Amino acid sequence: MFVVLVYDTAAERNPLVLRTCRKYLHWVQRSVFEGELSAAQYRALTTTLRTELDMGYDSIRIYRTRSPQLVDTEWLGQEMGNQDSIL
Amino acid sequence: MFVVLVYDTAAERNPLVLRTCRKYLHWVQRSVFEGELSAAQYRALTTTLRTELDMGYDSIRIYRTRSPQLVDTEWLGQEMGNQDSIL
Numbered sequence: 001m002f003v004v005l006v007y008d009t010a011a012e013r014n015p016l017v018l019r020t021c022r023k024y025l026h027w028v029q030r031s032v033f034e035g036e037l038s039a040a041q042y043r044a045l046t047t048t049l050r051t052e053l054d055m056g057y058d059s060i061r062i063y064r065t066r067s068p069q070l071v072d073t074e075w076l077g078q079e080m081g082n083q084d085s086i087l
Numbered sequence: 088m089f090v091v092l093v094y095d096t097a098a099e100r101n102p103l104v105l106r107t108c109r110k111y112l113h114w115v116q117r118s119v120f121e122g123e124l125s126a127a128q129y130r131a132l133t134t135t136l137r138t139e140l141d142m143g144y145d146s147i148r149i150y151r152t153r154s155p156q157l158v159d160t161e162w163l164g165q166e167m168g169n170q171d172s173i174l
Contacts, residue, residue: 004150005091008167010118030095030150031118046163050102053164061116063091063150070157071138076133077140080095 001042002068005033009058016052017060022043028081036068088129089155092120096145104147107132115168119163123155 005025009017021027026036037045040065046065049060065071096104101127108114111132112122124132129151136147139159 004091006116006119010165011165027123028147029093032093032148046161049163055164057165058163059116059165059167062161062163062165064159064161065152065157070152074133074138074149074151076136076145077142078144078146078148080146080148 001037001039002065003033003035003037004063006061007031007033007059009053009060013052013054017049017058020048020052026081044067044081048060048072088124088126089152090120090122090124090129090132091150092147093149094118094120094145094147096140098147100141104136104145107135107139113168117167126151140172149152 005021005026007014007017007032018027021033024037024041025033028034046062053060064081090112092108094101094104094108095118105114108120111124111128112120115121133149140147
């Protein structure tokens, strides 16, 4: 499956959440990750994130499609996603 | 088409960009909008945003699918998107 994940988490939890997301996905913009995952990888990612989030404060929005071919992407302005430049 | 838009713009341009995005889409998370648009609406949105962005600094990432039925969405933690609470 193709996954887009957008996070809005408290600053003190950002490093942990970022590390987990980067294990499974590619960073593409300040708070956005993308990638192709198996069902097992998706479960592992979300299970880990649930243990790391403050579920009453943090917010992660996830979009899934069966395949990246179903999604057209476009940049306006700067194309980001240089993984070396994160934090 | 179903559109997900994530913005990372300089603070001084955020109000303008938010106003434009809210004309066409629903706010769902800090920097994320979603919605169904016609091709004409999509062109109008992106044309307007191109005039508002500093294309050398700001960054907007857009995902499109033919239909929202092709996309599964999930929240981890807080569900946001109360449009009254934005800024």
